[in-house]
Amino acid sequence: MNKRTKILIADDHSLIRKGLRQVIEANTGFEIFEAENGKKALELIQQEKPEIALLDIEMPEMSGYDVAVKANSEELSTHLVFLTMYKDETMFNKAMDIGIRGYVLKENTVTEITKCIDAVLDGNYYLSPAISDFLVKRNQGSNKPSGKGKEIQELTPTERKVLKQVAEMKTSQEIADSLFVSIKTVQNHRNNICNKLGLHGAHALLKYATENEAYL
């Protein structure tokens, strides 16, 4: 008897698990395992050694990222794929750093899932189109990353720190206190950021910051 390909689905939402299972069953003959939290997921990866594990990043007990780190440290052969709701560049970069083979946004069509599984089983990588911008940025030295939040890369580290707090709707005074600098310094940073991003008028910066909070 030929050994069936094993695949693990780890997500805390049973509906998502059902959806994934349905999609996978309709397109493959894989043996499917389900985990509703990170701990369970890691256990199943260790026990069953599936070819692929689809890991939701946001999970109770243990995040998908932590599972991946642990699985990697134990040199398990399972190919890891992240499923997530958010276009989070930081997380994406962290995922690439630990050798994740696929990164799929849940918002996208279900066909992406099957594409991803196929690609990963063929030894390739699969990234949702919406986040492949990040990869370009990552590999090309990053001067002009296209897509949303592209200009953010022009900012200096301190400017980014300030912008993060602006996104939290802190006042310049509050930001100054938290960074142990003068309010004038913060105000200047705000201005410089506005100039770099081409922002003008009342609340322009605040609006930008909140809308692009995810890419900071």
Next chain:
Amino acid sequence: MNKRTKILIADDHSLIRKGLRQVIEANTGFEIFEAENGKKALELIQQEKPEIALLDIEMPEMSGYDVAVKANSEELSTHLVFLTMYKDETMFNKAMDIGIRGYVLKENTVTEITKCIDAVLDGNYYLSPAISDFLVKRNQGSNKPSGKGKEIQELTPTERKVLKQVAEMKTSQEIADSLFVSIKTVQNHRNNICNKLGLHGAHALLKYATENEAYL
């Protein structure tokens, strides 16, 4: 030929739709319709007049709540069920006010979905256990809609209009222009809102507005 019971699934995440479809198909013989946004959902409710519509509250184009309000105003016979990620008491109360028949949290087990469908088809209500607390509160205390966004109910219609535009980060001048009133009027509304909501300090109103935008 016996007419099959029709059911509409409206959710912007195709995975969730697949999951719901799988669960429903496994347990019933219903004819299933899918909508990926609120607009499409309303159209399908109008055209197909399904017995039940499962509406995700958070959807593009038109929220599930708006769909429900519209469907109600047209006196369509479809029983409406809300699906949501969040235990939001304000939304729950609004849902009850417009005669929603079921309110199910996505986090819960899939069996809830089938229970809910059964209950609603029998003419009953179904609420996820996790939010049935709200119902108790609602029927006992009644006057004070507690929980998130509770104080919004205290606002006058004009104040709510203003707050909506504040959430869009418009300036008082811009809001004044759009409402054809003086900037002072808008500023006064802002102040009155702050007082009613107990808000103090810089950006307090803006912060509140953006965080509670969904309940305006």
Next chain:
DNA sequence: TAAAATCTAGGTACTTGTACCTAGATAATT
């Protein structure tokens, strides 16, 4: 009809943010 709520618009004072400057200290790069 009288009372209460709402919408309107004004005044004043203060705080916060934006815009445009200069400029020294430090760190990074060439």
Next chain:
DNA sequence: AATTATCTAGGTACAAGTACCTAGATTTTA
């Protein structure tokens, strides 16, 4: 070693938001 970028902090001016007032017109409610 010199240039550049960054971080720091100051000044000035104006726009916008917050806080606390008064007050007339209109609408709702009792």
